[in-house]
Amino acid sequence: MAEIIIVDTPADAGAVAGAAIALLVDRRPDAVLGVATGSTPLPVYSDLRERLAGRDVSQVRAFALDEYVGIARDHPESYHSIIDAQVTVPLGLTRGLVQVPNGQADDLEQAALEYDAAIRAAGGIDLQLLGIGTDGHIGFNEPGSSFASRTRVKTLTPQTRSDNARFFASVDEVPRHALTQGLGTILEARHLVLLAFGESKAEAVARAVEGPMSARVPATAIHLHPHCTVIVDRAAASQLVDTAFYEYVFANKPAWQGI
Numbered sequence: 001m002a003e004i005i006i007v008d009t010p011a012d013a014g015a016v017a018g019a020a021i022a023l024l025v026d027r028r029p030d031a032v033l034g035v036a037t038g039s040t041p042l043p044v045y046s047d048l049r050e051r052l053a054g055r056d057v058s059q060v061r062a063f064a065l066d067e068y069v070g071i072a073r074d075h076p077e078s079y080h081s082i083i084d085a086q087v088t089v090p091l092g093l094t095r096g097l098v099q100v101p102n103g104q105a106d107d108l109e110q111a112a113l114e115y116d117a118a119i120r121a122a123g124g125i126d127l128q129l130l131g132i133g134t135d136g137h138i139g140f141n142e143p144g145s146s147f148a149s150r151t152r153v154k155t156l157t158p159q160t161r162s163d164n165a166r167f168f169a170s171v172d173e174v175p176r177h178a179l180t181q182g183l184g185t186i187l188e189a190r191h192l193v194l195l196a197f198g199e200s201k202a203e204a205v206a207r208a209v210e211g212p213m214s215a216r217v218p219a220t221a222i223h224l225h226p227h228c229t230v231i232v233d234r235a236a237a238s239q240l241v242d243t244a245f246y247e248y249v250f251a252n253k254p255a256w257q258g259i
């Protein structure tokens, strides 16, 4: 099963994930990172700003999980803009090596195929950061998504649009569609690191980690992955049943094993 790490604060989670990413970059200067948007990965990016400062990250490659369809690439809330402002620029990555799905393409099906092909051509993603939606989505794989799905257009649920309305002037401005890596695409990354913070994620985390596998909870796809780390704060862990066991396992983890 996935390793569950319960931490006190999002900053602690950022440090755990940031350390794993820095180790990866040390071992592999042209590492391929899978990056997410939204609020959840921000503590990881701020940890990495300090941790990677002074290191040569010019060869690091990155692929974003998803992009809205229906807003311009230079819209401040497009994931092109967000990844540039929150990841590429602050971490000092090389712009041409950071890719985001082309949600503005005339032919979205072709853009989706090309995105999966680009990930494959890069040798696959070494470490994929994931947030989780309150409806259990990862990427924008909304409930009902096939565990075998590839990058494609998905319709955002009303719940996701309302959750993301905080980034826009009103819910009406939140796009209805996104081009997202599929669950099958995500499962090909070599290490998944799923983060969640706050009470509002507690139910989704419990369903993802301890509920039955179901397309209704896309994040349950993590159980098909041989190396998945779930890092949650106490509020997001509050509906988990087996927390004592997860804490015991983590406390007794062999010192030589990273996450």
Ligand code: F6R
Pocket: 035, 036, 037, 038, 039, 040, 041, 065, 066, 130, 131, 132, 133, 134, 137, 138, 139, 140
């Ligand atoms: C973002 C993404 C989404 C978010 C999820 C949680 O690239 O793919 O799955 O991770 O919607 O969003 P936040 O972190 O804003 O709660």
